[in-house]
Amino acid sequence: MLKVDLDKAVGIATLEPEGELAESDFSAAAGIIDPYLEQVGELKGIIIHTKSFPGWSSFSSLIAHLKFVREHHTKISRVAFVTDSPIGNFAEHVASHFVNAEIRNFDFCELETSKKWILDGDIQ
Numbered sequence: 001m002l003k004v005d006l007d008k009a010v011g012i013a014t015l016e017p018e019g020e021l022a023e024s025d026f027s028a029a030a031g032i033i034d035p036y037l038e039q040v041g042e043l044k045g046i047i048i049h050t051k052s053f054p055g056w057s058s059f060s061s062l063i064a065h066l067k068f069v070r071e072h073h074t075k076i077s078r079v080a081f082v083t084d085s086p087i088g089n090f091a092e093h094v095a096s097h098f099v100n101a102e103i104r105n106f107d108f109c110e111l112e113t114s115k116k117w118i119l120d121g122d123i124q
Contacts, residue, residue, distance in 0.1 A: 001025060004032045011036075011044035012118055020057040023064040030068060037075050045078040045118030046101075051108050053087040073099035080114035082106045 002025035003016040013033055017025075037043065056062045079101045081087070106114045117123050 002029055004029045006032050006036060008036060010115075010119060011040065011042070012047060012115060013043055013045075014047040014049055017048075017050045017054050020054050021061050021065060022057045023061045025061075026064040026068040030071070033072065037072075041075070043076045045080060046076055047080045047082055047111070047114050047118070049082045049108070049111055049114075051084055053083065053085040069099065073101055076101045078118045079103045080106055080118060082108060082111050082114045084108045 001018045002021055003018060005014045005016075006012075007014070013029075013036075015029065033043070056065065079099070081103070083105070084107060104114070104117060106117075113123060
């Protein structure tokens with residue numbers, strides 16, 4: 001399951017995976033995020049907040065995830081991986097070559113810091 005919290009006041013979507021990700025998780029996330037994008041045009045950022053990355057329930061789930069990224073990355077300014085998983089470092093260094101959004105990794109306990117970075121830019 002993928003919990004999606006869209007803070008429309010500031011333009012940040014927080015995604016919190018709870019167990020392996022399923023294909024339906026990404027269509028549900030798009031159902032929440034897409035109407036906002038149609039109205040406003042972009043998100044300031046997406047936060048992926050998870051202690052450890054749970055993986056996907058199937059290959060089709062992975063494909064749905066990649067399709068979600070492909071369809072949304074040009075409309076998002078920043079992506080924060082807020083996790084203690086090594087996937088955060090991987091994403092910051094590798095995924096940045098494939099998406100338009102600026103990507104940064106934060107420790108799991110740094111959720112508020114990641115929001116500040118998305119809203120205000122670089123932080124110390």
